[in-house]
Amino acid sequence: MDRMREGRATSLLDAGILRSTLKLNSIIAIPSSYAIQVRAAAKEPAESHDFVQIGAGFQGAISEQLGNPLAFKKEHPGNSQLRTSLENESALHTAVREAFDLYDSSINSQVQVPRLHGLIRSDKTENEAFWSNSLCKSPPEYQNRDLILKMDRILPLPKITRRALVNYFHPTADCQTAYNNPENKHCLVRTYLGTSKPCSAHFKPNNFSLRNFPLTLPHMSKDNLNLNTHLLAEKMG
Incomplete structure (x- = not known):
């Protein structure tokens, strides 16, 4: 009985942390190991640091370079011939960004769409310095000249939120x-307001993943978590 009560109390605590840190316009004032690393890296040119993979999907792999405010999405071999190519994604993303810029004030949206900062192609002479410097600093499997999309870096959620996600959804x-x-x-965290189907790939018992963690409606409405999904939808416009 005591263990059940302890588990219940822990669940309530983690739910409270998630409600506070995942709500709109939340500010989390805690020490950040990432900020410490960035400050240390700033003492040297960003180009001197290795590329570190921070995510991957069916289109390509995303990397960061400490001291650089941008993220780099490198296309998987063969993806350039598909409808999901980074060329197409760049055009679509730009159209979405321009639409929010145009109508943001009229719909009272609080969506912040990351900005793109161009494509790095292998056939452009102005990119030669980048390729010469970056290939040796990339993971071995990505030491090629496949297309790269530069974009705003979205900072990861802090440790207190990550631990609460693990405790609450993987107890x-x-x-x-x-x-x-x-x-x-x-x-x-990815919020899916239009689906009630959970993504089982992130909830494997032996490999619980927080990368692009999917929060669907059932998750956000779960028990004592009860995130304000109506407000989220409203502020998306």
Whole structure:
């Protein structure tokens, strides 16, 4: 009985943390190990640091370079011939960004669409210095000249939120494994207001992933979490 009460109290605490840190316009004033690393990296040119993979999808892999405010999305081989190519994504993303810029004030939206900062192509002579410097600093599997899309870097959620996500959605004996997984430091949350189907790929017992963590309607409405989905939808316009 005591363990049940303890588990219930922990769940309530984690739900409270998630409600506070995932709500609109929340400000989390805590020490940041990422900020410390960035400040240390700023003492040297950004180009001197290695590229570190912080995410991957069916289009390509996303990397960061400490000291550089941008993220770099590198296209997977063969994707350039598909409808999901980075060329097409760039055009679509730009159209979305321009639409929000145009209508943002009239719909009272609080959506912040990351800006794109251009494509790095292999056939442009002005990019030769980038390729010469970056290839040796990339992971071995990405030491090629496939297309790269530069974009605003979206900062990961802080440790207090990451731990609460693990505790709340993965309350098992191996929570420590999820805490210690270095990939889970690159934690972004995706809110899916239009679907009630959970994404099982992120909830594997032996590999609980916080990368692009999916929050669907059932998750956001779960028990004592109860995020304000109506407000989220309203502020999206």
